[in-house]
Structures are given as structure tokens and as C-alpha cells.
Amino acid sequence: MTTNQGRTVLVVDDCDDTRSLIGAMLRQAGYQVREALSGADAARAVAERPDLVIRCVNDGPAVAAGPVLELSAGDRGSREGVDARLTLPATPGQLATTVEAVLRVHRWEAVRRSLFDLVLDAIVITDGTGRLLDVNESSCVMFGALKMEVLGRRLGEFLDRGFDFDQAWQTLREWGWRAGEFRLVRTGGMVREIEYVARANVLPGRHLALLRDITRQKQWEGAAGALIEVGRLMSETADVRQVARRIAESTRSLLGVQSAALCRLDPESGDLVVLALARDEAEVLDEGFVFSRGSGAVGAAVRERRPIASPDVYNDPRVLLPPELRAGVERSRRRAMLALPLMVEGTVIGALAARDRLGRMFDAEAMRLASAFADQAALALEKARLAEEQAKLLEETRRQREEAVALEAVARSITSSLERDEVLQRIVDETRAVCDCDIAFLAPYDPVTDSARIVAASGSRSRALFTTAITRGRGLAGKVLETGESFTTEDYVNDPRISKDYLPVAVEEGTVTQAAVPLRSRGAIVGLLCVANRGPRRFTPVEVRVLERLADQAAIAMENSQLYAALSQHAARLRALREIDQGILTASSPRAIAETALRHLSGLVPCWPASVTMFDVETGEGRILAVVAVRSKIRSGPDGPPAPLIAKFIWLRHDELRIVAT
Incomplete structure (x- = not known):
């Protein structure tokens, strides 16, 4: 008797004798x-939650909190709301045994129900069509709905469209067991990855x-996996943009968001530049967009050096949206934002942003996951940046080495001759080859006329270039002559910075792009070196620097040529003077001395009329010994044709005409 003490049994019957017995x-x-009694009296008693309710057929309450034992004669009675039935008449022992069995089953059912509701995994029970008959509390959390909103619906209604529920259900019915994975769509649209195991007919017609x-x-x-992929990509390429795009794509997939962006921080301005975007449709911004210092959710994350999550970035007071983005964000459905700073050893190098549908709350787990990925992504991005910088340095070193070799070859070529015309032509030929241009031309500067006339060209189509005298401020080369600075254009004809003085020549040559640099010697401009192309091309700073170094070599070669010409002329004069000395020493008369002197002086001073006259000291009278005149055309008369050119010099001796040089 002690085992049953404290257990309350409610007996409901309208017959006093039966109830008492x-x-x-x-x-x-x-x-x-x-x-x-049945009715209201029984309802009040049931509310006190007895351990068991015993009722006669249709006498007890329809619903009870605990188990219900029904007493009936024969097959009379209903199973609805009844846990067990005892057929009358029954002995006290039969009644006690039946009551104890019902209570025992109910106790285990309570334990089972507690486990059912407390287990962390979701448990669902369905009928033969997949309709949900019972679910535990974890199922409600998983489905994101109340129990009353879930029961009665088919399980397939909650699964992603890509999962064939009917096929899986048929396989379960045939095999009796099935396991696998599917994607469950919660109420509200959030997708969860689910692993399942199912067994058919755990009870007849019931599947779990x-x-x-x-x-x-x-x-x-x-x-x-994303970090492994990024690491693999880093071993294959040093392209920062390619690594950034892979990080953005991985972020989008990892967090299940609609778009993701990676931004690079400009350490000088504090601006954030969108380096890569991953999206499934048009965005309100593109790669290359610049967030000014502190603007946008990414700016706030960088400023506060922590993750910034917002279900509606448009109405978030922490986020300052750039005017050019505000209207687009207002119209967008992607207004939930998670932004994280990218940091390496305490230094912010950029930001990572994820955008999703309006109202999405990025929970603590999503932020932890994103933060862990952002830390590794920052290291990957910084490593790629360093690798890219190293590759650029190696490429710059290689380029400089090749440039030095090429310039050395050019220097040897243009300095191998000292003849002015040959030197100038070699300069433009080598410049055209090294710069890989269609046209190259050179114009020495004349300080007397304050202009530079083109005297050598390579690749030109006509002689029009050689008729051009470049003056200060006119055309592209004239701007270089005026400012002393290098100048380039990608569209010579339409560039508003360039005057149209030489446009006909440019059109005739087909010039599209052009670059010009000054030639300097001892700080002064001594000429202009220009290159041009007949097709689109942008002259990079490196190419302009190469052209400037070529100009330095050209200036040296021109100066060497001028020095050589001066030395040659000086040597010729010395030879002439030596010959005059020898002629004078061997001459036998004053006339012979005069002829010798004028003959050699005429080669040193071309086009210089001269004569030698002997004067009588006593009388003061002069006597012409020899005369040299410039080459000229002598007319036979005022209207007659020009006489033929008969000699270079005409010598007069006394009263007779004698030609001494032809």
C-alpha cells in the first residue's frame, strides 16, 4: 500500500453505488x-490534475490532463480520450493491477515526453503522407514557428525546392530507413542546413x-575550405584583385548573403576603395567605388575597429551613407549589413562587408564566423599584397636592367659617329625602336630665333614635318619648349590643352597620341625629342622616363657632334695657316704672296670678298695685287639671260683678268 500512497484517483460516475464500490x-x-459526478463536478475535479481518471462510459470528461481508465460492460464505449479500458465486472485485484499498469505507462510516457521536448535535436512524427503529427520544442526552434503553426503541414513544405521530398519519402517507405542532408527554409525565409535520419513505422502508420x-x-x-582555396590561389598568383574577388565570393557563400564586398584602405586619405564585389544581381556600387573616410558601414567598422551589424543600414544612425549611395540604398532590398575591419598585427588594411535582405539580424554566431574568416582573409590579402609588391619590384628591377642595356646600346649607336646629320638620324631611329612608336622626330633649339626646327625624323609619311618650326606655347612640343616639362596626350586632335597650330601636319601624319621631352645641356634646353603613334596608346610614366633618358643621351651626342665640328673647323684653319706660312716662304714676289694668302683664306672664310693691295709709302698710292670675290651670277645685260657660273674665285692681276680657281 505504501507504493501507491500519494497517488490520487478521480472516480467519475453518476451512480453513487458504483462510484462508492x-x-x-x-x-x-x-x-x-x-x-x-459527471459534468461540471467532474470538470472541476479534473482541473486539480489527479494522477488517474476512472470513468464509466460517457460519464467522464472528454479531456483530462492525465491518463483515463474507462470501465465498461462488453465492447460498449469509445476509445477517444481513453488510455485503457477494463471490462466489468472486475475483481479488486484486476482493478488494482489495471490502474497500476496505466499509471506505470503514463510515468514512462512522461519521461518519454520530457526527453522528446528537451532533446536538442529536432524530432518529428508524421503520418503516411508526411503530414506532421507531433514535433518537439527543438523542431519549433528549427522551423522558426509555433507548434500549432507546424502541425498538420507536410514536412516537404519546409524544404528547399532543390530537394525531391516525394522521392525521398518513397525511398523511406520502401527501405524503412533513410539518412542524408537537405536545406530547410524557416518561416521568414532563412535557410538552414539539416542532417537527418528517419525510420518508417516506428508505430503502425507513424514515421519518425x-x-x-x-x-x-x-x-x-x-x-x-575558403581559406584553403584562398591559400592555394595565393600560391598560384600574386594578383591582389584576384585574391580579393575570391575572398568576397567566399564571404557571400559562407554567410549566405546576397552580396559581399572587400575594400582596401588608403592609409594616407583614410578612404576605402572597393577592390572586389561578389553579387547575384546589380548592386548600388561597383568595383572602384570610394567610401570617403568614415562613411558607410565599412567606414564605421574601420573607425571603431570592430564588427558593425545592422538590419537596416539606411536607418542606422551609426552609418553615414555617401549622398551618391543613399538614394540607391533606399530603393534596395539589401539593407541588412555586416561590416568587419581587416586587421594585420593591429593595423587596419581594409574592410569586409556582407549585404542581405532588409531585416536580417546577423547573430553572434554569424559575427564570430565572419570575424574568424576576416582575420584569415586579412592575412591572405596582406600576403598577396606583399607578394604583388615583391613581384613588381622584381619586374621593375628586370625592366630597369633591360632599359639600361637598351640605353647603353643606344648610347653606343648614337655616339659611334660624330657627323651631325648622321648623329641626329640615329637618335630618332633608336628612339622610335626603343619606345616602339610609329614616329620619332628631333628639333634642335635655336636661341636666336627662339624656335626649334625639325631636322631629323623616323617613320614620317611626308616632308611636312621638316617645314615645321616649333615655337613656344604652340602645339604639344611648343608647351614643352615653354614649360621645360615633359608632356603627353592620348588624343592630339581633340586635346583642349594643345593649340591647333600644327594640326594639319598632325592630321597628315595620322598622329593620335604623342609625347615630347626637352633636351638639356648644362641646364638649358637645346632641343626637343618627340614620339607619336597613329593608334590609341597611353604613354606610361615609365615610358616617359625612358624617353627622357634617351633625350639625355641625345643631348650628349648632339653636344659631342658640335664639339667635333668645331674642332674640325679649328684643325682646318690651322692647316690653312700652315700652308700660308709655307707658301709665303717659297713665294718669289709680292703677287705670289698675295695669291697664296687669298687662296687659302678663301677656304677658311667662305663667301668673304677680299683683296690684297700694296701701297707706296712715299706717294700713298695703292696697287691691287690680288682679289677674291664671292661666287655670283653675272648678267650679260639688264634684260638678258643670266651668264653661266664660270668660277668660284676670280683673280685680278694688274690689268688682266685671270681665273685661278674653278
Whole structure:
């Protein structure tokens, strides 16, 4: 009797004798008994939550909190709301045994129900069509809905469209067991990754499935896989933009967002430049967009050096949206934002941003996952940046080495001759080859006329260039002559910075792009070196620097040529003077001396009329010994044709005409 003490049994019957008899048998078995008539009296008694309700057919309450034992004669009675039935008549022992069995089953059912509701995995029970008959509390959390909103619906209604529920259900019915994964769409649209195991007919017509949310596991696996992929990509390329795009794509997949962006921080201005975008449709911004210092959610994340999450970035007071973005964000459905700073050893190098549908709340787990990925992504991005810088340095070193070799070859070529015309032509030929241009031309500067006339060209189509005298401020080369600075254009004809003085020549040559640099010697401009192309091309700073170094070599070669010409002329004069000395020493008369002197002086001073006259000291009279005149055309008369050119010099001796040089 002690085992049943404290257990309350409610006996409901309108017959006083039957109710008393049953109560007496139960008290004898050690139960506490309460008696009630059917109807309102029974309803009040049931509200006190007895351990068991015993009722006669249709006498008891339709619904009770605990188990219900029905007493009936024969097959009379209904199973609705009844846990067990005892056929009358029955002995006290039969009644006590039946009551104990019902209570035992109910106790285990309570334990089962507690486990059912407390287990962390979702458990669902369905009928033969997949309709949900019962779910535990974890299922409600997984589905994102109340229990009353879930029961009665088919399980397939909650699955992603890519999963063939009918096929899977048929396989379960045929095999009796099935396991796998599917994507569950929660109320509100959020998608979760689910792992399941199901068994058919755990009870006749009842099928059970255990569901486990593996979204977090999948996300971490995705993060690890994404980092491995980024690391693999880094071993294959040093292209920062390519690595950035892979990070953005991985972020979008990892967090299940609609778009993701990676921004690079400009350390000088504090601006953030969009380096890469991953999206499934048109965005309100593009790669290359610049967030001014502190603007946007990414600016706030960089400023505060922590993640910034917002379900509606448009109405978030922490986020200052640039005017050019505000209207687009207002119209966009992607207004939920998660922005994280990218940091390496405490230094911010950029920001990572994820955008999703309006109202999405990025929970703590998503932020932890994104932060862990952002830390690794920052290292990957910084490593790629350093690798790219190293590659650029190596490429610059290689380029400088090749440039030095090429310039050395050019220097040897243009300095191998000292003849002015040959030197100038070699300069433009080598310049055209090294710069890989269509045209190259050179114009020495004349300080007397303050202009530079083109005297050598390579690749020109006509002689029009050689008729051009470049003056200060006119055309592209004239701007170089005026400012002393190098100048380039990508569109000579339409560039508003360039005057149109030489446009006909440019059109005739087909010039599209052009670059010009000054030639300097001892700080002064001594000429202009120009290159041009007949097709589109942008002259890079490196190419302009190469052209400037070529100009330096050209200036040296021109100066060497001028020095050589001066030395040659000086040597010729010395030879002439030496010959005059020898002629004078060997001459036998004053006339011979005069002829010798004028003959050699005429080669040193061309086009210089001269004569030698001997004067009588006593009388003061002069006597012409020899005369040299410039070459000229002598007319036979005022209207007659020109006489033929008969000699270079005409010598007069006394009263006779004598030609001494032809």
C-alpha cells in the first residue's frame, strides 16, 4: 500500500453505488480517491490534475490532463480520450493491477515526453503522407514557428525546392530507413542546413525523423575550405584583385548573403576603395567605388575597429551613407549589413562587408564566423599584397636592367659617329625602336630665333614635318619648349590643352597620341625629342622616363657632334695657316704672296670678298695685287639671260683678268 500512497484517483460516475464500490477497492489498494459526478463536478475535479481518471462510459470528461481508465460492460464505449479500458465486472485485484499498469505507462510516457521536448535535436512524427503529427520544442526552434503553426503541414513544405521530398519519402517507405542532408527554409525565409535520419513505422502508420541543424558546422567547414582555396590561389598568383574577388565570393557563400564586398584602405586619405564585389544581381556600387573616410558601414567598422551589424543600414544612425549611395540604398532590398575591419598585427588594411535582405539580424554566431574568416582573409590579402609588391619590384628591377642595356646600346649607336646629320638620324631611329612608336622626330633649339626646327625624323609619311618650326606655347612640343616639362596626350586632335597650330601636319601624319621631352645641356634646353603613334596608346610614366633618358643621351651626342665640328673647323684653319706660312716662304714676289694668302683664306672664310693691295709709302698710292670675290651670277645685260657660273674665285692681276680657281 505504501507504493501507491500519494497517488490520487478521480472516480467519475453518476451512480453513487458504483462510484462508492470502485472508490472502496482503490482505497484498499492504497490510493487516495476523489469522487465526482459527471459534468461540471467532474470538470472541476479534473482541473486539480489527479494522477488517474476512472470513468464509466460517457460519464467522464472528454479531456483530462492525465491518463483515463474507462470501465465498461462488453465492447460498449469509445476509445477517444481513453488510455485503457477494463471490462466489468472486475475483481479488486484486476482493478488494482489495471490502474497500476496505466499509471506505470503514463510515468514512462512522461519521461518519454520530457526527453522528446528537451532533446536538442529536432524530432518529428508524421503520418503516411508526411503530414506532421507531433514535433518537439527543438523542431519549433528549427522551423522558426509555433507548434500549432507546424502541425498538420507536410514536412516537404519546409524544404528547399532543390530537394525531391516525394522521392525521398518513397525511398523511406520502401527501405524503412533513410539518412542524408537537405536545406530547410524557416518561416521568414532563412535557410538552414539539416542532417537527418528517419525510420518508417516506428508505430503502425507513424514515421519518425531526427533532424540536426548542421548550418554552423557547414559554415565553419566552408570557412576552412575558403581559406584553403584562398591559400592555394595565393600560391598560384600574386594578383591582389584576384585574391580579393575570391575572398568576397567566399564571404557571400559562407554567410549566405546576397552580396559581399572587400575594400582596401588608403592609409594616407583614410578612404576605402572597393577592390572586389561578389553579387547575384546589380548592386548600388561597383568595383572602384570610394567610401570617403568614415562613411558607410565599412567606414564605421574601420573607425571603431570592430564588427558593425545592422538590419537596416539606411536607418542606422551609426552609418553615414555617401549622398551618391543613399538614394540607391533606399530603393534596395539589401539593407541588412555586416561590416568587419581587416586587421594585420593591429593595423587596419581594409574592410569586409556582407549585404542581405532588409531585416536580417546577423547573430553572434554569424559575427564570430565572419570575424574568424576576416582575420584569415586579412592575412591572405596582406600576403598577396606583399607578394604583388615583391613581384613588381622584381619586374621593375628586370625592366630597369633591360632599359639600361637598351640605353647603353643606344648610347653606343648614337655616339659611334660624330657627323651631325648622321648623329641626329640615329637618335630618332633608336628612339622610335626603343619606345616602339610609329614616329620619332628631333628639333634642335635655336636661341636666336627662339624656335626649334625639325631636322631629323623616323617613320614620317611626308616632308611636312621638316617645314615645321616649333615655337613656344604652340602645339604639344611648343608647351614643352615653354614649360621645360615633359608632356603627353592620348588624343592630339581633340586635346583642349594643345593649340591647333600644327594640326594639319598632325592630321597628315595620322598622329593620335604623342609625347615630347626637352633636351638639356648644362641646364638649358637645346632641343626637343618627340614620339607619336597613329593608334590609341597611353604613354606610361615609365615610358616617359625612358624617353627622357634617351633625350639625355641625345643631348650628349648632339653636344659631342658640335664639339667635333668645331674642332674640325679649328684643325682646318690651322692647316690653312700652315700652308700660308709655307707658301709665303717659297713665294718669289709680292703677287705670289698675295695669291697664296687669298687662296687659302678663301677656304677658311667662305663667301668673304677680299683683296690684297700694296701701297707706296712715299706717294700713298695703292696697287691691287690680288682679289677674291664671292661666287655670283653675272648678267650679260639688264634684260638678258643670266651668264653661266664660270668660277668660284676670280683673280685680278694688274690689268688682266685671270681665273685661278674653278
